[in-house]
Amino acid sequence: MVLLSLDNIKLTKLSKIKNEKGDIFHIMKNSDNGFIDYGEAYFSWILKDMKKGWKRHKCMTLNLCVPYGCVKFIFKINKDGIIREETIGEDNYFRITVPPNIWFAMIGIGNPRSLILNIGDILHDKNEVESMTEEQFSIISN
């Protein structure tokens, strides 16, 4: 059995290359430390002050970047556990790598909205994602 820890969530500072016609932002190379595989990539928009979550992937490792706006991610192992928060965005440009079995939610900070890229190591599969409302999350121990 592998002990789950919020310390297993990895932050990677990413390069931004200045260009007078528009900057270039690195995301992830297949040679990066910790790269597992490419399953699927998708964008999620989040409007300012909206909260999405909670979600937990049983199998997928997430790689999250925010190239536009700013998003606060909140992570928990379980209801009573410690929270870890990470706020990333265009001006604080990191990749967050989230291993499976960690609950997460996200709050839009950027005005009017922010863009999140997730590169997952497996295909999206609704059977490997658990969802809980804020209310359920504060009631149900897991």
Add this chain to the structure above:
Amino acid sequence: MVLLSLDNIKLTKLSKIKNEKGDIFHIMKNSDNGFIDYGEAYFSWILKDMKKGWKRHKCMTLNLCVPYGCVKFIFKINKDGIIREETIGEDNYFRITVPPNIWFAMIGIGNPRSLILNIGDILHDKNEVESMTEEQFSIISN
């Protein structure tokens, strides 16, 4: 020898999933027709009315999406060849798959700027990218 054709550039209409807190945009699954491999992903911003290019990759297949703003891509096989233009963006959301050995340039249409995601099948390597200015491109036959 494989004959190069601008018809080999493939447009794929991508799904957008409406969500009142912020929509979700599909990008690419590893099971998609034509998916080769994952090498590296990066973002490029482009300011309105700016033109980036021309560039040609000898080895990389590009997968281009524009989740924010709008960008016109221009493709050519050679100086005297036919041009193909494709304009994609948040409101006309497609993935453009560009095989190697095709010259391309891009013009920012969205105001004040637009965001391009490229997922390449190999790592970025400056030795496999050729660049030409607009002036060179109109002088040098290739």
